[in-house]
Amino acid sequence: MQIGVLGTGVVGQTIGTALARRGHAVRLGSRTANNTKALDWVASNGERASQGTFSDAATFAELVFNCTSGTASLEALRSAGIGNLAGKVLVDVANPLDFSHGMPPTLAICNTDSLAEQIQAEFPATKVVKALNTMSAPVMVEPSLVPGEHDVFMSGNDPQAKAQVRELLQEFGWRNIVDLGDITTARGTEMVLPIWLRLWGAFKTPLFNFRIARQ
Amino acid sequence: MQIGVLGTGVVGQTIGTALARRGHAVRLGSRTANNTKALDWVASNGERASQGTFSDAATFAELVFNCTSGTASLEALRSAGIGNLAGKVLVDVANPLDFSHGMPPTLAICNTDSLAEQIQAEFPATKVVKALNTMSAPVMVEPSLVPGEHDVFMSGNDPQAKAQVRELLQEFGWRNIVDLGDITTARGTEMVLPIWLRLWGAFKTPLFNFRIARQ
Numbered sequence: 444m445q446i447g448v449l450g451t452g453v454v455g456q457t458i459g460t461a462l463a464r465r466g467h468a469v470r471l472g473s474r475t476a477n478n479t480k481a482l483d484w485v486a487s488n489g490e491r492a493s494q495g496t497f498s499d500a501a502t503f504a505e506l507v508f509n510c511t512s513g514t515a516s517l518e519a520l521r522s523a524g525i526g527n528l529a530g531k532v533l534v535d536v537a538n539p540l541d542f543s544h545g546m547p548p549t550l551a552i553c554n555t556d557s558l559a560e561q562i563q564a565e566f567p568a569t570k571v572v573k574a575l576n577t578m579s580a581p582v583m584v585e586p587s588l589v590p591g592e593h594d595v596f597m598s599g600n601d602p603q604a605k606a607q608v609r610e611l612l613q614e615f616g617w618r619n620i621v622d623l624g625d626i627t628t629a630r631g632t633e634m635v636l637p638i639w640l641r642l643w644g645a646f647k648t649p650l651f652n653f654r655i656a657r658q
Numbered sequence: 659m660q661i662g663v664l665g666t667g668v669v670g671q672t673i674g675t676a677l678a679r680r681g682h683a684v685r686l687g688s689r690t691a692n693n694t695k696a697l698d699w700v701a702s703n704g705e706r707a708s709q710g711t712f713s714d715a716a717t718f719a720e721l722v723f724n725c726t727s728g729t730a731s732l733e734a735l736r737s738a739g740i741g742n743l744a745g746k747v748l749v750d751v752a753n754p755l756d757f758s759h760g761m762p763p764t765l766a767i768c769n770t771d772s773l774a775e776q777i778q779a780e781f782p783a784t785k786v787v788k789a790l791n792t793m794s795a796p797v798m799v800e801p802s803l804v805p806g807e808h809d810v811f812m813s814g815n816d817p818q819a820k821a822q823v824r825e826l827l828q829e830f831g832w833r834n835i836v837d838l839g840d841i842t843t844a845r846g847t848e849m850v851l852p853i854w855l856r857l858w859g860a861f862k863t864p865l866f867n868f869r870i871a872r873q
Contacts, residue, residue, distance in 0.1 A: 544770070553849075554764050593871035596853070623856045631853030634768075638811070638846030641838045642870060651872035656808035657861055 447472055447504030449497055449519055451480040454536055454580045455510035459484065461584035463491045465614050472500025472523065501527035506534070506607065513539035513558050514551050520562060529568035532604040534611070535559045535629070536575045536583070538636050547640045550633065559598060559629035570604035572597060573629035574612065577639060579649035584615045586652070593652040594619045598628040621655065662687055662719030664712050664734055666695040669751055669795045670725035674699065676799035678706045680829050687715025687738065716742035721749070721822065728754035728773050729766050735777060744783035747819040749826070750774045750844070751790045751798070753851050762855045765848065774813060774844035785819035787812060788844035789827065792854060794864035799830045801867070808867040809834045813843040836870065 444467050448459040451473045463469045471481050471494045481494035493503070501507055501523035511519040516537045520528065539558040541551040552558050559573040574597045575583045582588050586595070595617050599605050605622060612620055623631060635653070643649050659682050663674040666688045678684045686696050686709045696709035708718070716722055716738035726734040731752045735743065754773040756766040767773050774788040789812045790798045797803050801810070810832050814820050820837060827835050838846060850868070858864050 549769050554768050554852075555759070589871050590873060591871045593869075621857070621860060623853070623860055628853075628856045631856045634849040634852050637769075637849050638838070638843075641843045641846045642836070645836060645838055646870075646872055648872070651870050654808075654869040654871045655857060655861075655866050656804050656806045656869045657863070657866035658805060 444468070445470070445503055445505045447500035447507040448510055449500055449507060449523060450510035450512070451478065451484065452510065452512070454583070455508070456480075456484050457580040457584055458508050458510055458536070459492070460488055461615060463488045467491065469493070470495060470500040470503040472497040474519070474522065497523040498527060501531075504531065506532045506611075509533055509535045509537050509562070511537055513537040514541060516558060517561060517565060520566060525566055525568075528566055532570045532572060532601075532607055533562065533566070534575070534608055535562055535571055535573045538576050538633055540636065547637070550636065553630065553634050557627070557630040557633050559626050559633070563600065563626045570599065570601040571626055572599035572601075572604050572608045573626065573632060574598075574608055577632050577635050578652045582650065582652055586616050586618075588650055589652045591654070592619055593654040594621050596621050596623055596632045598623050598626055598632060600625050619654075659683070660685070660718055660720045662715035662722040663725055664688075664715055664722060664738060665725035665727070666693065666699065667725065667727070669798070670723070671695075671699050672795040672799055673723055673725055673751070674707070675703055676830060678703045682706065684708070685710055685715040685718040687712040689734070689737065712738040713742060716746075719746065721747045724748055724750045724752050724777070726752055728752040729756060731773060732776060732780060735781060740781055740783075743781055747785045747787060747822055748777065748781070749790070749823055750777055750786055750788045753791050753848055755851065762852070765851065768845065768849050772842070772845040772848050774841050774848070778815065778841045785814065785816040786841055787814035787816075787819050787823045788841065788847060789813075789823055792847050792850050793867045797865060797867055801831050801833075803865055804867045806869070807834055808869040809836050811836050811838055811847045813838050813841055813847065815840050834869075
């Protein structure tokens with residue numbers, strides 16, 4: 444599949460590499476084409492890897508991952524182009540973390556709204572699926588880094604889009620995929636970031652994940 | 659131990675009964691003494707059970723559980739009396755769920771503050787420990803209702819108070835008690851309520867709980 448990955452940070456590079464290794468053609472998108480991080484990533488990831496602007500990546504893609512900083516995501520997606528994203532599945536991995544008030548960060552959007560809902564509202568022809576935003580980047584693409592059973596959550600309005608994202612998650616090795624419901628349930632997963640950050644502090648490692656124990 | 663339980667709802671009654679069964683003397687407190695729910699609870703729980711006003715329960719108690727509705731907790735605690743609560747451990751089980759905008763509820767306090775922090779700020783001589791607010795009432799006092807390993811979180815500023823709460827949690831059967839840190843970490847556990855409510859919707863049962871999978 445041709446996949447666009449928006450964002451050249453750790454999350455974007457980690458997901459881009461994992462997708463390319465599994466045979467997908469991946470275009471990494473950023474604000475400016477040919478930046479050093481994007482060129483280095485392409486050089487390390489073989490012939491299935493390419494890079495360009497957000498718009499280049501969205502145009503190329505059948506499916507798009509949003510791996511930009513949460514507080515910059517809407518601007519990045521506008522730059523990708525509403526038409527270039529129309530009809531496509533967008534996997535929203537971003538969290539609207541606001542570092543402007545010091546550490547730990549707060550959420551720029553929460554409680555009565557979520558980043559995923561704001562994206563879905565502004566890009567109504569795009570099928571937004573929130574996923575992978577509740578764990579560290581290495582765990583997103585290699586869940587076996589955390590021992591035992593543990594879960595990835597999924598929120599979105601379109602059942603077919605969620606089925607497609609489920610397949611990609613299974614390619615990454617996810618066995619336990621919890622469909623929470625429509626895109627408003629993304630409030631729930633974005634709002635676990637505060638405890639996630641405190642758990643990182645308590646355990647001194649980001650290699651952990653949520654498991655919902657149940658009968 | 660003499661324990662006060664503020665709140666005569668399902669959470670207060672469940673915790674009160676569990677404590678009385680384990681040999682503690684429990685006084686259930688509510689806005690008005692001798693209300694039907696409190697009298698029924700006393701009648702069902704033997705000689706170690708008593709009831710009264712919030713103030714009666716706080717006066718009686720060596721340690722207090724706040725099981726009132728989160729949006730009414732500060733008012734209930736004021737009624738219990740700042741002097742009656744001074745020097746005592748207060749286990750804050752409440753969540754500031756706001757049902758005034760329909761279902762699912764939002765949080766009346768979150769992100770940059772928490773109910774537990776507001777209580778600690780207004781009752782500085784009381785040792786507030788947030789715990790048990792991330793699971794349904796039956797699971798709070800009988801964790802084996804959910805199979806396998808799963809966790810209860812604890813937040814608070816006073817290490818001795820947390821040690822005392824840890825012992826009570828162990829009496830309830832908790833094996834995995836995660837100390838997140840100071841009282842500001844209660845933001846994290848209060849903010850899991852939105853996903854908790856959605857998980858209940860997805861699983862059609864409240865008999866589940868969070869487990870942090872890790873190495």
